[in-house]
Amino acid sequence: MTAPFEMLSDEDLARQTQAGSLEAFEQLVYRYEGRVYGFVSNSGQPPTDAREVTQDTFVRAFQAIAQFDPRQAFAPWLFTIARRKCLDRYRSAPRLADTSPAEEPEDLDDPFELLSREEEGRNLWHLARQRLPETHFQALWLRYVEDLSVAEIAPVLGKTQTHVKVLLFRARHALGRELGKTALSSRTQSPVRPDPPLAVLPHPLRKDKHANLAS
Numbered sequence: 001m002t003a004p005f006e007m008l009s010d011e012d013l014a015r016q017t018q019a020g021s022l023e024a025f026e027q028l029v030y031r032y033e034g035r036v037y038g039f040v041s042n043s044g045q046p047p048t049d050a051r052e053v054t055q056d057t058f059v060r061a062f063q064a065i066a067q068f069d070p071r072q073a074f075a076p077w078l079f080t081i082a083r084r085k086c087l088d089r090y091r092s093a094p095r096l097a098d099t100s101p102a103e104e105p106e107d108l109d110d111p112f113e114l115l116s117r118e119e120e121g122r123n124l125w126h127l128a129r130q131r132l133p134e135t136h137f138q139a140l141w142l143r144y145v146e147d148l149s150v151a152e153i154a155p156v157l158g159k160t161q162t163h164v165k166v167l168l169f170r171a172r173h174a175l176g177r178e179l180g181k182t183a184l185s186s187r188t189q190s191p192v193r194p195d196p197p198l199a200v201l202p203h204p205l206r207k208d209k210h211a212n213l214a215s
Contacts, residue, residue: 010074017065025065028074029058035146036082042129043086043138053089057082076152079142083156124175131178136171143168 005013005027016024036057041050060081068077128137135157142148142156150168154161 011070011072014065014068014074015070017062018068018070025062028061028078032075032078033058036078038145039079039082039138039141040086042125042141043083043134044129045086045089049089053082053085056085060085073152075146076148076156079146079148080156083138124179127178128171128175132171132174136167136174139164139167140171140175 005016005024008016008024008027010028010031013024013028017028033054037050037054040053040057041047045053057078061078064081068074128140132140139153139157142153143150148156150161150164153159153164157164157167159167
């Protein structure tokens, strides 16, 4: 007896899609639609564009499913397509004036300590989205929201594993500097509280999922 689609792995569903099962692909869409939309929308796309890019991602995935190797993980392959669609949309959009912030001041504190002192964890992703370059933000998102390994993130971003590690380090470091400004302001207005034992970057969509920043 064939197992229900809900019981199959992503890779098995992809394999069945390659064999012509539209129902298997619909299950993949069900599993990943919200995740892809979260990745796309947090990569700087407005809601309307994010929905279109998400749809385009799955259309392209279905068209290219024959090229997927089921011996590999499905998620990195899908997010690679999503990122390419984001880049396509960015290139086709009208260019706006550069509003990037000025060069940040020299780091004055350890970023992990600053992260552990940050009380408003739910604002971390908003801060990261506002302050980090797109590739840095995407590396953080794929690592701590999607739980992809460095080896899986590398083909998504088109980088080597070493480059991904550098991106993650720089992103955490830059985020730590931004949090340092908030922490310094907070310490001048309220008593110092003990640091939590671990620096945690919260999952912005699922409350029950947290990722330890100390890789």
